[in-house]
Amino acid sequence: MPEVEKYDVLVVGAGPAGLSAAFNAFTGSNRVGLIDDNPAAGGQIYRPSQGKTHPWVGMSVALLDKVGITVQCGLSAVDAPDPGILAVQSFNGKRLLRYEKLILCTGARELFLPFPGWTLPNAMGVGGLQALVKSGLDVAGRRIVVAGSGPLLLAVADYLKKHDGLVVGLFEQAPMASLKQFGLSMLGYPSKWMQGLALGASVGRMLRADSWVVEAGGRSRVEWVKARTPKGEEQIECEYLACAYGFVPSNELAVLLGCATRNGFVTVDDLQQTSIANVYCAGEPTGIGGVDLSTTEGRIAGLAASGREDQARSVLGRRERWRQFAANLDTTFAPRPELKDLVTPETIVCRCEDVTAARLSSPDCGRAAKLHTRCGMGPCQGRICGPATKFLYGWDQGSVRPPLYPVPIAALADSEPTNG
């Protein structure tokens, strides 16, 4: 039988937005809960690196701890069975969490665009490879190509270098002119200058703009990649490929709750409230904007959800600055149309069900192709192929049904709460 715990404010996700939201939601007398599905707090950007907690995360967790709020890790939100109730799944089973106000800080995931060879072992996302190294993968002496789109490419290339990886290619699909424009726009964000300069010095010279990976090859794992650059096609031998094209919002829980979305992003008002009265949303699901926007939005949501709307409003100016940064990101790094042409008929588009592009380019679209090929019906529940097929074919996200993640069948039979 699942236990039921009650919270005045429940925060889902302990990345920068969630940590900020939880801290700012605490009034001194209310009960605030904070859950995360990872083994530790920090989200993706502040994932512990080889056992070492990120300083900002360490400080946040300590501050929360001081006021009696523990980050509950290993809890995955799988259903919203009734208003005010969240069903979560942990290693030990199912739990029901009751809330007055809910703050969704569910973050984002990388956008993967299929190309020949993208399913080879050792071809990962950009954040994906970094996450593996942070969790102990040894890349010392390994040749790595980093490709795709976004500032993350530089950050990860630098990180890999610092962990003795050999970055032998750094391909950014955005045009050089856009990157220069973006660089200029960074003048408006002094807090980013140090990081920007450091990254530029470390890996800037390797960066090739207007370039992207067209193919990866190897017998049983990545052994080489081919990249298209302004100077022509290049083949580079490597052992790892880190390739992804920015981020898409993780909005499944918001959609299940009935929150309105636009272009996949959860729509919120000035105080981060969604279209559902007691549900707030902060961070990447409302718009990809990075850590500064996430913490700012988390702060606003936390203050608003705990009834301190005036204090929340005092932060709006700060958010506006970072929303502009988010807009700059969006225009600079939007994947270019040529990336649609990488896919061949034999390229696998749905990795869970091994559905090739050939089977998806019939006149039927979206739901029909999915029903006939099972594209999107595997365990990832369309999280990988959904954004890819949206980019390639314009298909919309399908309906979201529980469970939000695969759960043991027994969890579906265990719903009676032990207390009210």
Place this chain on the structure above:
Amino acid sequence: MPDKITVKIDDTTIVVLAGTSVAAAILNSGRAKARRSVIGEARGPLCGMGICYECRASVDGVVHVRSCMVPCADGMVIETDA
């Protein structure tokens, strides 16, 4: 300092630092493959954050475990391609 622990991956026993994810341990052992796809392709981790389900391996007899989300424990028995 993190402790060193021992895990078994298929027929290999390796030593890893405590806190290493099962996915990282599999890769450090020289294997790139965690599982086989529907048509039999070798697959390894893609997203590193628990949503792509490509890194699934058998951990202590339980199949379909996302190896990137599970830290190694001393004595753990891991099987790829299970």
Place this chain on the structure above:
Amino acid sequence: MVRNFDAIIVGGGIVGCACAYYLSEKFRRILVIEKGEIGGGATAAGMGHVVVMDDSPAQFALTHYSQQLWNSLYPQLSPDCEARLTGTLWVAADEEEFSHVEGKRQFYQSHAVRAEVLSGEDVAKVEPSLRKGMAGGLRVPGDSVIYPMTATVWLLDQARRNGAEVLQGKAVMSIRRGVVELEDGTTFEAEYVVNAAGGHAPHLTPGLPIEPRKGHLIITDRYPGYVHHQLIELGYLKSAHEMSQESVAFNAQPRATGQILLGSSRQFVGWNTEIDRRLVEKMVKRALLYMPEIGSLSAIRIWAGFRATTPNKLPIIGRSPDDPHLLIAAGHEGLGITTSVATGRLIADIASGVPSSIDRTPYGPGGSYQHA
């Protein structure tokens, strides 16, 4: 613009596409009209079990005939139809249920359907994942499973090869004496119009006694070899047969992928598509009684669909008594996949004016139009 066809089929689910297939073998000008996706209605929520059912003589005749038609098609089906001869294992949980098994066996055998009684020990041997201590079971090795979506597309593709046309994306507003009118005012004419619109059939032919009966399905991750037969508890017949408000019955199928498809539930809640967690819980608890270990298997999706249900549990296959140009092919409840091809064949027989291999009377107006 009026265009003339030999037959127009309204509804592109497995029943409509089967009608298209068999009609296209007899007639040149066939049109299938589907407002949504081919197979996107109840077909998409079908388990794909091709089973001989002895619920009534008429149901047996139809399912048996249809299974024979499927068997003749299997060698031609594309691989993605995933046709497999898994057989069915009807499971008796206790002595009371087991007492009915021998009678079932005799009925099947006397109608040329192979069936064998299994003891509790035998059941445990052939399906180790079942709870030990089942009283026994009845194995019907001639039953099979297919993937409904791709089988539907295959049937339609064969019809297309024979010259049939398909119009998708427009809803039919009315069927009247051989004239079909679409929502945009376009009209088509045909000697015969087949209402194969499943649960929506009464919108086009008012008075058809068809109600939507919602069912849920759960699919797991891959566990090859966990289940071998299509497993059904003998209580399933009660669940399907009785017209109670809601019921669940244990039903598990091994898919070609190694995934387990788990059902079944029945409820009358109109067209509410939302997952009914309470009923899913009941369905899972029932399954756990039969397969205690199944609780640890990973469930990756839950979805629901609506069976087109008639009061006497038989589909309506036949001429409308009010409209000489109208043929009805709807109301297949939980046997749509199984009986789709026989339905198509019967419809083609009627349109050609020839007798069928089975007696059509139980499914025609005399049978089903009268409310039970």
